[in-house]
Amino acid sequence: MILKTLNTFVEIASGKPKKKIAVAAAEDKPVLEAISAARKENIIEPILVGDRKKTEAIASAINFDLNGIDFINETNPSQACKICVGLIRENKAQILMKGLVSTSDYLKAILDKEVGLRTGRLLSHIGFFELKNYHKLLAVTDVAQNIAPTLEEKISILNNAVDCFHKIGIAKPKVAAIAAVETVNPKMEATIHAAILAMMNKRNQIKGCIIDGPLALDNAISKESAEHKGIRSEVCGDIDLILTPDIESGNILYKSLTYFADATVAAIILGASVPIVLTSRSDSMRSKLMSIALAASY
Numbered sequence: 001m002i003l004k005t006l007n008t009f010v011e012i013a014s015g016k017p018k019k020k021i022a023v024a025a026a027e028d029k030p031v032l033e034a035i036s037a038a039r040k041e042n043i044i045e046p047i048l049v050g051d052r053k054k055t056e057a058i059a060s061a062i063n064f065d066l067n068g069i070d071f072i073n074e075t076n077p078s079q080a081c082k083i084c085v086g087l088i089r090e091n092k093a094q095i096l097m098k099g100l101v102s103t104s105d106y107l108k109a110i111l112d113k114e115v116g117l118r119t120g121r122l123l124s125h126i127g128f129f130e131l132k133n134y135h136k137l138l139a140v141t142d143v144a145q146n147i148a149p150t151l152e153e154k155i156s157i158l159n160n161a162v163d164c165f166h167k168i169g170i171a172k173p174k175v176a177a178i179a180a181v182e183t184v185n186p187k188m189e190a191t192i193h194a195a196i197l198a199m200m201n202k203r204n205q206i207k208g209c210i211i212d213g214p215l216a217l218d219n220a221i222s223k224e225s226a227e228h229k230g231i232r233s234e235v236c237g238d239i240d241l242i243l244t245p246d247i248e249s250g251n252i253l254y255k256s257l258t259y260f261a262d263a264t265v266a267a268i269i270l271g272a273s274v275p276i277v278l279t280s281r282s283d284s285m286r287s288k289l290m291s292i293a294l295a296a297s298y
Contacts, residue, residue: 022087027055031098037289051075096276143250144247148247160270165240175243266293
């Protein structure tokens with residue numbers, strides 16, 4: 001199976017039981033537009049938690065009919081997050097989405113040690129990019145959650161991402177652990193981590209994928225570039241996933257793809273008990289819709 005467009009997530013979600021999505025601080029126009037579109041695609045059923053008066057005004061302005069939709073009135077965004085987490089814990093919803101609330105308050109409710117959504121796994125971010133000049137969707141991890149992951153944390157990030165690929169139907173994703181160069185340099189920690197991860201994969205310590213690294217970005221995505229440098233690899237030119245060295249390089253790559261390459265992205269947070277939709281206010285409505293579809297596919 002090859003994922004060529006983000007619309008594939010809508011198709012996958014359409015073939016699964018419809019998920020309930022709890023939206024924290026729902027009084028947000030772009031989020032409500034995406035929720036409305038996802039509901040029309042028949043892939044989710046929302047539970048809106050937020051300021052009823054503000055939400056109804058926005059819904060009216062965008063022609064989003066709230067009749068028949070579960071709504072919990074809560075004007076405090078932080079409390080709305082806690083209510084949504086409670087809905088997840090009670091199995092009344094299977095996806096969590098951020099509305100008009102700060103990321104810190106949102107994550108605080110998720111990570112609460114007593115009543116949050118922790119599973120013992122590391123939380124990590126994954127984004128799937130639809131690019132005009134690449135032959136399939138390209139995923140990148142982790143660009144938004146873990147600042148400077150250790151080797152152990154990178155293993156967890158990889159396992160989260162590989163599990164995500166498996167749940168959307170890709171049995172053995174090809175992974176590039178990227179760095180500035182494709183050779184091991186003791187002074188460059190990213191190259192050492194990448195080489196260890198690749199060997200751990202060969203020794204079956206990291207399963208369900210094919211990892212190569214260290215790879216520079218050019219030879220990771222271009223078979224011709226790899227061959228020019230004498231690199232023989234199962235993944236070069238056909239990677240499904242890029243593992244970035246740290247949040248700075250990942251975030252720069254993420255925003256370069258969206259702004260310079262005009263890519264659309266679907267992104268979720270992995271590692272909690274349910275998929276978490278955490279989009280940026282700068283993301284397009286389609287990006288938000290596809291993020292919901294990805295969560296519903298997961």
